[in-house]
Amino acid sequence: MPHILIVEDEAAIADTLIYALQADGHTTEWMTLGGSAVERQREQPADLIILDIGLPDITGFETCRQLRRFTEVPVMFLTARNDEIDRVVGLEIGADDYVVKPFSPREVTARVRAILKRMAPRAEPAPAATTPAPLQLDTLRMLISYHGQPLTLTRHEFRLLQCLLEQPQRVFSREQLLDALGVSADAGYERTVDSHIKSLRAKLRQVSETGEAIQTHRGLGYSYNPEQA
Numbered sequence: 082m083p084h085i086l087i088v089e090d091e092a093a094i095a096d097t098l099i100y101a102l103q104a105d106g107h108t109t110e111w112m113t114l115g116g117s118a119v120e121r122q123r124e125q126p127a128d129l130i131i132l133d134i135g136l137p138d139i140t141g142f143e144t145c146r147q148l149r150r151f152t153e154v155p156v157m158f159l160t161a162r163n164d165e166i167d168r169v170v171g172l173e174i175g176a177d178d179y180v181v182k183p184f185s186p187r188e189v190t191a192r193v194r195a196i197l198k199r200m201a202p203r204a205e206p207a208p209a210a211t212t213p214a215p216l217q218l219d220t221l222r223m224l225i226s227y228h229g230q231p232l233t234l235t236r237h238e239f240r241l242l243q244c245l246l247e248q249p250q251r252v253f254s255r256e257q258l259l260d261a262l263g264v265s266a267d268a269g270y271e272r273t274v275d276s277h278i279k280s281l282r283a284k285l286r287q288v289s290e291t292g293e294a295i296q297t298h299r300g301l302g303y304s305y306n307p308e309q310a
């Protein structure tokens with residue numbers, strides 16, 4: 082639940098804000114002095130600060146300046162006068178937004194929500210699979226591991242398996258696989274690919290008897306199927 086620190090010396094205004102923000106799912110804390118708010122933020126950081134400009138000790142501007150020395154917490158100003166608005170809009174004090182008094186509680190909660198949304202770290206996409214794929218390709222070290230065991234491959238076997246691994250499920254024709262090897266598709270090329278595949282399968286089988294990582298597609302070519310590896 083986002084925690085909002087309200088810094089406002091007028092109780093009636095603070096009450097309105099507290100009520101509206103709590104109804105909108107936030108927790109709140111209310112302070113009347115700018116100096117106390119700065120100290121509070123050091124000890125127990127809020128997620129957002131609503132800051133009145135006319136405060137009894139230091140101005141909201143000065144409060145914000147002091148906050149900015151150690152935190153990037155979003156600050157939303159409450160302004161009452163036009164000359165204050167000009168300074169806030171000029172953003173010389175690093176405000177994130179402002180509302181002009183008198184304001185509607187709905188306006189404040191909408192702006193608070195928008196600022197918090199803007200600040201929220203982008204959600205990381207969930208990892209696709211929790212278990213690592215049985216075949217792991219390490220292009221930097223030119224190494225392919227199968228169930229954690231590094232395979233001893235010839236250059237052609239490595240290139241061929243790499244080509245299949247990089248696009249799981251894609252069916253590669255023998256010509257395409259030869260291309261990956263940098264071998265021209267002249268007479269007898271089919272047997273060249275087939276013999277590399279045969280030798281690759283033998284090496285994979287030494288690690289896992291049951292795996293069928295490389296699939297044969299009759300008349301078409303070969304593919305890598307991670308599910309059966």
Ligand code: CA
Pocket residue numbers: 089090091133134135136
């Ligand atoms: Ca005030």
